[in-house]
Amino acid sequence: MNSAVFAPWEDPQAKPLIQFQNVSKRFGDFTAIDTLSLDIFEREFFALLGPSGCGKTTMMRMLAGFETPTEGHILLGGQDIDPIPPNKRAVNMMFQSYALFPHLSVWENIAFGLRRDNMPKPDLTARVEEMLRLTRLEQFARRKPHQISGGQRQRVALARSLAKAPKLLLLDEPLGALDKKLRQDTQFELMDIQEKTGTTFVIVTHDQEEAMTVASRVAVMDQGKLMQVATPDRIYENPNSVYVADFIGDVNIISGRATSSAEETYSIEWAEGQAPLTATSATAFSAGQSCHLAIRPEKVTISSERPADAANAIQGKVHDIAYLGNLSTYHVELPDGTIIKAQTANTRRISRRSFTWEDPVWLSWTATAAVLLAA
Amino acid sequence: MRRAILIAVPYVWLLALFLVPFFIVLKISLSDIALAIPPYTPTLDLSQGWAGVRDFFGQLDFENFVWLTEDDLYWKAYLSSVKIALISTVLTLMVGYPIAYGMARAPEEWRPTLMMLVILPFWTSFLIRVYAWMGILSNEGYLNQFLLWTGLISTPLTILNTQTAVYIGIVYTYLPFMILPIYAALERLDGSLIEAAEDLGCSRLQAFWLVTVPLSRPGIIAGCFLVMIPVIGEFVIPSLLGGSGTLMIGKVLWEEFFSNRDWPVASAVAVVLLLILVVPIVLFQRNQQKQTEAGQ
Numbered sequence: 001m002n003s004a005v006f007a008p009w010e011d012p013q014a015k016p017l018i019q020f021q022n023v024s025k026r027f028g029d030f031t032a033i034d035t036l037s038l039d040i041f042e043r044e045f046f047a048l049l050g051p052s053g054c055g056k057t058t059m060m061r062m063l064a065g066f067e068t069p070t071e072g073h074i075l076l077g078g079q080d081i082d083p084i085p086p087n088k089r090a091v092n093m094m095f096q097s098y099a100l101f102p103h104l105s106v107w108e109n110i111a112f113g114l115r116r117d118n119m120p121k122p123d124l125t126a127r128v129e130e131m132l133r134l135t136r137l138e139q140f141a142r143r144k145p146h147q148i149s150g151g152q153r154q155r156v157a158l159a160r161s162l163a164k165a166p167k168l169l170l171l172d173e174p175l176g177a178l179d180k181k182l183r184q185d186t187q188f189e190l191m192d193i194q195e196k197t198g199t200t201f202v203i204v205t206h207d208q209e210e211a212m213t214v215a216s217r218v219a220v221m222d223q224g225k226l227m228q229v230a231t232p233d234r235i236y237e238n239p240n241s242v243y244v245a246d247f248i249g250d251v252n253i254i255s256g257r258a259t260s261s262a263e264e265t266y267s268i269e270w271a272e273g274q275a276p277l278t279a280t281s282a283t284a285f286s287a288g289q290s291c292h293l294a295i296r297p298e299k300v301t302i303s304s305e306r307p308a309d310a311a312n313a314i315q316g317k318v319h320d321i322a323y324l325g326n327l328s329t330y331h332v333e334l335p336d337g338t339i340i341k342a343q344t345a346n347t348r349r350i351s352r353r354s355f356t357w358e359d360p361v362w363l364s365w366t367a368t369a370a371v372l373l374a375a
Numbered sequence: 376m377r378r379a380i381l382i383a384v385p386y387v388w389l390l391a392l393f394l395v396p397f398f399i400v401l402k403i404s405l406s407d408i409a410l411a412i413p414p415y416t417p418t419l420d421l422s423q424g425w426a427g428v429r430d431f432f433g434q435l436d437f438e439n440f441v442w443l444t445e446d447d448l449y450w451k452a453y454l455s456s457v458k459i460a461l462i463s464t465v466l467t468l469m470v471g472y473p474i475a476y477g478m479a480r481a482p483e484e485w486r487p488t489l490m491m492l493v494i495l496p497f498w499t500s501f502l503i504r505v506y507a508w509m510g511i512l513s514n515e516g517y518l519n520q521f522l523l524w525t526g527l528i529s530t531p532l533t534i535l536n537t538q539t540a541v542y543i544g545i546v547y548t549y550l551p552f553m554i555l556p557i558y559a560a561l562e563r564l565d566g567s568l569i570e571a572a573e574d575l576g577c578s579r580l581q582a583f584w585l586v587t588v589p590l591s592r593p594g595i596i597a598g599c600f601l602v603m604i605p606v607i608g609e610f611v612i613p614s615l616l617g618g619s620g621t622l623m624i625g626k627v628l629w630e631e632f633f634s635n636r637d638w639p640v641a642s643a644v645a646v647v648l649l650l651i652l653v654v655p656i657v658l659f660q661r662n663q664q665k666q667t668e669a670g671q
Contacts, residue, residue: 087574
């Protein structure tokens, strides 16, 4: 990842390309976007992630100009774009349904936007050919959209929206209609094209894996609000709420009460008759404050003996095993009935698996493995 | 065996209800007028045997078709019919397209009601509706009364028994045939295509001309043919609403048949009319076929 080098959001001098300033959008009584502020920087690959109905598509449609904010302003390159109609914005959109013109060939679809700008013919031909090369569609130029496959259609839609060299490209669930294998290939292709063209991409998706793969930053949304905006690794490793932790990947949530035991270290009372758990947290918790402990399954070690040096160790028995090929997820039932998931890599053949159903096991993790979240 | 029967059904249907009547009309058109019942000669007399059949075919000739070219009434009537059909098709399209567009853009729950309203006139007899137009358009009709009342005119307009009345009648009668196929095409139109066109730099109007119109073209073509083909042979509207100046082949045919009792010439007029109509019908079929292929 180039995020180590490319991080304009950490530079206070950097000027954002897009600014949402306290934007609200209401449809009748329904609030789709609730006083939301967000900066997106040039050359970013920004993902809006959330369940359906969270307002991510409304945000994209406001950027494209199909909706105007009820309150607040959206700035593009410092200019308020609210009064600018969609056809006058330096923003192009790739539609979820691709919205290819069925009566025009692939070539004419890509040329459509350029013709509206009255681009001279030689330049237009050169630009269309360039787009066809970029998306590897040269041999399909003369075909109509219904004569090509879904993956090719997706690339035509991408080529068409990139042809006008927009300042900002919006992608609405761009890979939703493709099967899993093709989707994965296309994700890398998208990143490649984004890097080559240097265009700012904003992608809307409900697929967290897709958002994590392609994006430089991810915004997790729920009910018209931003829950967290951060790089994929920070979203995964340091979620700021139970909602984000639960939405991104698999997680075990243990509820309890935190008490400070050392600097930035807390012990958590979580069940009667169980030793308190230890976790570090930069956020301060008052004594006895109720909290949630979020632990990713892959950070939980499963063993038959109690590990000597583990900060946290709980005993339970194997309730279920989900075999995924490369990984196995063990569902371990604690004495009080709680299920904790632990994931291990299957480095050995399945016949030599150490644990099986009903085996008593120990679960352990370090003090830094879990994230302590306020309830 | 079952397949043969299945295939035979439409052919028998076509033979009995289309080809046989057509050949009867064709035969009459080749006959001569006679003061008899039926009013033409020869009639096939099978009691004479083979000689009778030979005699029968010997008496058939193309005299009536030659007559159609000699009297300029006929070709003028054909030409005038085609002209009226073309103009009224364009007028119907101009009225029908906005209506169909409005219906397709209306909220989804309204659409069945709007569709119902378009079809509603069919519940009343076509003839009664045309008579109703006579009541509206006549010199003492509702339209003139209304215009006089508003003070827009001081003397009644003469609309009934003119070409204008014929166009009004045709546009009114055939409007549903224009609206329905265009509506079907527009309703299928994906709204995101218009948004995509706007996103790529089209104004609303450009998006309409570059996306909406081309994609509704099959509907426009179907609607135009559905209006034009029957209008060419239209008889009721010109004879009730049109004046003596309105020349249409349907009216000529009716007069030949009932006023002159010249069945052979009337049949010849009908056969030529059919030949004229074959061209647009074939084109229409082609359009429909292309549409089905594109839909697959």
